[in-house]
Amino acid sequence: MMTVLILLMGAATPILFAALGELVVERAGVLNLGVEGMMIGGALAGFAAAHATGSPAVGFAVAALAGAALSMLFAVMTQYLLSNQVATGLALVLFGLGLTAMFGKPYEGVKAPAMMAGPLGLNGMIWLGLALVPAVWWGLTRTRPGLILRAVGENHDAAHALGYPVRRVRILAIAFGGAMAGMGGAYVSIATVLQWTEGMTAGAGWIALAIVVFAQWNPWGVLAGAWLFGGVTVLQLRLQAAGVAVPVQLLSMAPYLATILVLVLISARQKFGRSGGGSAPGSLGRSFHALR
Amino acid sequence: MFRLEPRASASLGWQIATPVLAVLATMLVGGILFAAMGFDPLAAIRTIFWDPLFGPASGYSRPQLLVKAGPLILIACGLALGFRAGIWNIGAEGQYIIGAICGAAVALAAYPLDAFWIFPAMILAGAAGGWAWGMIPALLRNWFGASEILVSLMLVYVAQKIAAWMAFGPMKNPEGFNFPGSRNLQQYEAAANPELIAGSGLHWGVVAAGVALALTWFVMSRHILGFQIRTAGAAPRAARFAGVRPERLVALCLGVSGALAGLAGLFEVAGPAGQITESFGSGYGFTAIIVAFLGRLHPLGILLAGLLMALTYIGGELAQMMLNLPAATVQVFQGMLLFFLLGFDILTRYRIRRRA
Numbered sequence: 001m002m003t004v005l006i007l008l009m010g011a012a013t014p015i016l017f018a019a020l021g022e023l024v025v026e027r028a029g030v031l032n033l034g035v036e037g038m039m040i041g042g043a044l045a046g047f048a049a050a051h052a053t054g055s056p057a058v059g060f061a062v063a064a065l066a067g068a069a070l071s072m073l074f075a076v077m078t079q080y081l082l083s084n085q086v087a088t089g090l091a092l093v094l095f096g097l098g099l100t101a102m103f104g105k106p107y108e109g110v111k112a113p114a115m116m117a118g119p120l121g122l123n124g125m126i127w128l129g130l131a132l133v134p135a136v137w138w139g140l141t142r143t144r145p146g147l148i149l150r151a152v153g154e155n156h157d158a159a160h161a162l163g164y165p166v167r168r169v170r171i172l173a174i175a176f177g178g179a180m181a182g183m184g185g186a187y188v189s190i191a192t193v194l195q196w197t198e199g200m201t202a203g204a205g206w207i208a209l210a211i212v213v214f215a216q217w218n219p220w221g222v223l224a225g226a227w228l229f230g231g232v233t234v235l236q237l238r239l240q241a242a243g244v245a246v247p248v249q250l251l252s253m254a255p256y257l258a259t260i261l262v263l264v265l266i267s268a269r270q271k272f273g274r275s276g277g278g279s280a281p282g283s284l285g286r287s288f289h290a291l292r
Numbered sequence: 293m294f295r296l297e298p299r300a301s302a303s304l305g306w307q308i309a310t311p312v313l314a315v316l317a318t319m320l321v322g323g324i325l326f327a328a329m330g331f332d333p334l335a336a337i338r339t340i341f342w343d344p345l346f347g348p349a350s351g352y353s354r355p356q357l358l359v360k361a362g363p364l365i366l367i368a369c370g371l372a373l374g375f376r377a378g379i380w381n382i383g384a385e386g387q388y389i390i391g392a393i394c395g396a397a398v399a400l401a402a403y404p405l406d407a408f409w410i411f412p413a414m415i416l417a418g419a420a421g422g423w424a425w426g427m428i429p430a431l432l433r434n435w436f437g438a439s440e441i442l443v444s445l446m447l448v449y450v451a452q453k454i455a456a457w458m459a460f461g462p463m464k465n466p467e468g469f470n471f472p473g474s475r476n477l478q479q480y481e482a483a484a485n486p487e488l489i490a491g492s493g494l495h496w497g498v499v500a501a502g503v504a505l506a507l508t509w510f511v512m513s514r515h516i517l518g519f520q521i522r523t524a525g526a527a528p529r530a531a532r533f534a535g536v537r538p539e540r541l542v543a544l545c546l547g548v549s550g551a552l553a554g555l556a557g558l559f560e561v562a563g564p565a566g567q568i569t570e571s572f573g574s575g576y577g578f579t580a581i582i583v584a585f586l587g588r589l590h591p592l593g594i595l596l597a598g599l600l601m602a603l604t605y606i607g608g609e610l611a612q613m614m615l616n617l618p619a620a621t622v623q624v625f626q627g628m629l630l631f632f633l634l635g636f637d638i639l640t641r642y643r644i645r646r647r648a
């Protein structure tokens with residue numbers, strides 16, 4: 001039982017990091033679809049750094065920096081050049097996948113340094129992810145910067161009129177989202193798979209985006225979504241190992257199908273008005289250009 | 293310093309100039325990247341953009357231009373309709389794979405029968421498969437309000453798993469010595485999509501791409517549907533008053549782009565690829581997104597952008613062989629190109645004025 005729980009937490013952690021980061025970005029009114037690109041960037045950079053120094057901790061720090069650096073591409077494009085956020089996010093994914101495929105070749109077949117197990121058999125990153133859930137919740141709802149961030153996300157014109165620096169708030173949020181996605185990606189390469197392979201995040205970034213919708217932009221909901229996803233993944237792997245008479249390829253569809261199902265359920269709840277939860281931030285995905 | 297002044301309407305001149313600028317900027321930054329990696333930048337750029345057309349081996353690579361551009365253009369035509377309307381089908385890769393599987397299923401079921409109707413039936417099945425795969429996000433959005441971006445993308449991964457399952461399971465070639473992968477349709481005359489004129493690269497998929505371009509042009513600029521699509525994208529509220537039913541538009545755009553992607557997959561599996569394999573999806577569905585944007589969602593632009601993207605594929609392969617450049621170079625180039633394009637796009641919508 002305990003090992004299943006540990007596996008579940010491990011499978012949930014990359015998604016938890018990436019989705020928490022994206023949640024903050026979206027609460028600031030920015031839709032960054034490039035999570036997958038930043039995750040894969042973090043996965044490679046973190047793996048390379050961990051391999052070079054022998055320290056997973058350094059790996060995760062470098063992954064955060066790499067994710068944030070990639071997110072700054074998106075920030076400059078959408079905040080200064082006012083490009084379409086959907087298209088720019090997509091470009092970030094394609095660019096990240098290409099860049100890592102190009103520079104990742106020397107790391108193929110190399111092993112990652114071992115992660116130390118922490119209390120209860122859970123490593124430090126799992127604990128950090130768990131701690132970040134209340135931290136993000138507290139930061140968003142109980143602090144002044146959090147209030148400003150939400151104001152910027154709900155109505156950027158009003159926030160601007162009140163004198164809040166819309167662009168600066170958004171850029172900081174995007175950087176945070178990038179760092180979180182980078183660490184989430186590094187968890188896949190350093191802690192889960194233990195090596196680097198091309199495109200190894202396999203859609204985790206997109207699942208994280210769906211989890212944010214599922215969570216109705218609430219950090220606790222992200223935790224629930226990440227665990228749900230972790231549960232489906234572990235269940236699927238267990239069924240594979242148990243030799244169920246279903247082809248492996250079909251079993252491994254489960255996380256993606258579950259994501260669609262969850263997305264449909266939550267969207268339906270919002271659409272048919274039986275929802276008590278939050279809705280999308282008012283300015284989500286819209287470019288901000290101050291005329292005055 | 294500088295300030296941005298919105299234009300009343302997008303500048304036509306810049307709309308044409310920005311893709312060109314984006315290509316030049318990509319070459320420039322790409323060259324710098326190559327130099328940083330220790331390659332001769334000029335040789336690399338020439339190998340990618342010039343040699344496939346005019347170099348010593350161009351006799352081999354020129355036909356490849358149409359082979360690669362065909363599916364890209366076919367898919368991009370459909371995507372352009374949706375993107376114009378603000379409907380984001382980014383799962384064309386999945387629709388492409390499912391179209392190929394459905395088309396191949398018809399051929400494999402008919403094997404070894406030799407009949408005239410097999411290839412037309414495959415075309416229908418391919419289009420229907422892609423259409424159905426595209427209709428899933430459409431219906432989920434219409435019924436429940438689920439994001440078509442995320443659903444269509446998730447379905448890409450599902451489609452890849454189905455392709456893998458097919459290659460190892462139901463579609464595995466019984467005479468293939470237990471290797472994964474279906475029968476090779478190129479060797480099955482009634483189902484093959486051959487080169488129509490030897491040495492040209494022209495196959496039925498390229499013909500279909502040409503037809504799709506013409507139809508896209510007609511629909512977008514001469515048909516009421518094009519008006520509805522453009523209005524819905526530019527001003528959703530106004531579109532409602534003009535009698536546009538958004539649900540119909542979602543179903544139409546995702547369905548049509550799915551069907552076109554499915555067709556592209558079918559022509560690929562019956563022609564250049566030949567068989568369903570685990571890695572059948574080769575990224576055309578994603579590259580076509582870049583083609584649609586680079587072509588400014590306009591048929592003529594899509595034609596040029598499709599040819600250019602095809603060129604980078606061929607040139608990338610050539611550079612890999614001749615200069616040992618990494619295989620992913622093309623992907624990086626394509627990503628950079630989209631970035632530059634979206635960045636320069638500001639010039640079409642804003643004037644840059646010096647602050648007084």
